[in-house]
Amino acid sequence: MGSSAEIVGFGRSVRKLHLSKLLNSTKMSGIEEGKKCAAFAAVDELVKDNQVIGIGSGSTIAYAVQRIATRVKSENMKVICIPTSFQARQLILQSGLTLSDLERHSELDLAIDGADEVDAQLNLIKGGGGCLTQEKIVASCARDFVIIADERKDTVQLGQRWEKGVPIEVIPMAYTPVMKKIQQMFGGQIELRMAKQKAGPLVTDNGNFIIDWKFSADKVWDWTATSTQLKMIPGVVETGLFVGFARKVFFGTADSQVTTRLAPTATLVK
Structure with missing residues (x-):
């Protein structure tokens, strides 16, 4: 038991050190600067006192959580945070923010998340980190859902920049027949995602x-029909196609500029 506790503690300390380096680096790359300024702009515009906020997953979200924590402390705000993944949960706890879940707070004021690609209609591909099902559930519970991203994620049509495809979460026993059916219905290439630090496929939360x-x-593509x-x-449990979910996207640039885009009202499903 003793050695197991030591391993867990060591893992946590490494994770905290990694986040500290990411968020406090004075030599930030252009990509990271874009992520940071997009996250800060969204938090400053939308986060208010007494809100319940959904916290997405991914590297850009770390900056949003950092900014929320700073504002909570400096402005004496009260917010409750709902995570979309183990990573998001750890970020919330490490930042000293109030953690809750959908059992206690099933209606959210706001959800903030990143994206792998955003098209002109604010259709999204998400799930590069494997958390797409939880991310979509949390987004569906929020009155307002916004995306933060660096400018690389901005495109006219999905697939023009993001070349890794649409993530699809599947029941393990069904992955082979699901892959065959997608191939028959839509063509393209389908691959089972393999884990990077263990033998075998990646396993979701x-x-x-x-x-x-x-x-x-x-x-x-008609992404509404394709997603359905x-x-x-x-x-199939869920897909990484988020069609009609996002109301607004914040894109950050390497020179600390932020541009925003609103979804056409007719495309929003919520």
């Missing part, structure tokens, strides 16, 4: 597998 569907970027058809395949 929900105990499922992730397959990545690399679709043709040359085709004009994918979810109707038995064995």
Whole structure:
């Protein structure tokens, strides 16, 4: 028991050190500067006292949590944070923010998350980190859902910049038939995502597998219909297509500028 506790403690200290280096570096890359200024702009504009806030996953979210924590302390604000992943939960706890869950707070004022790609209509590909199901659940519970990203994620059509495809969470026993059905229905390339630091496939927080569907970027897709058809395949838990979810996106640039874009009202499903 003693050595196990030591290993857990060591892991936590390494994680905190990594986040500290990321958030406090004075020699920030252009990409990181873009992430930071987008996150800060969104938090400063939208976060208010007594809110329940959904906290997304990914590297950009670390800056949003940092800014929320700073404002909570300096402005004596009270906010409650709902995580979308183990990583988000750790960020909330390490930043001294109030942690809760959807059982106690099923209606959120705001959810902030990153994205792998954002098109002109604010359709999103998310789930590069494997947390797409929780991210979509939390987004669906929020009155307002916004995206923060660096300018690399901005595109006219999905697939023009993001080349890793649409993540799809699947029940483990179904991954082979699901892959075959997607191939038959939509074409493209489908791969089971493998873990980087263990033998075998990546396993989500929900105990499922992730397959990545690399679709043709040359085709004009109806993403609403495609998302619905994918979810109707038995064995599919959720897809990384977020269609009609985001109201606004904040894009940060390497020179600390922020541009925003609103979704066309007609495309919002919430």
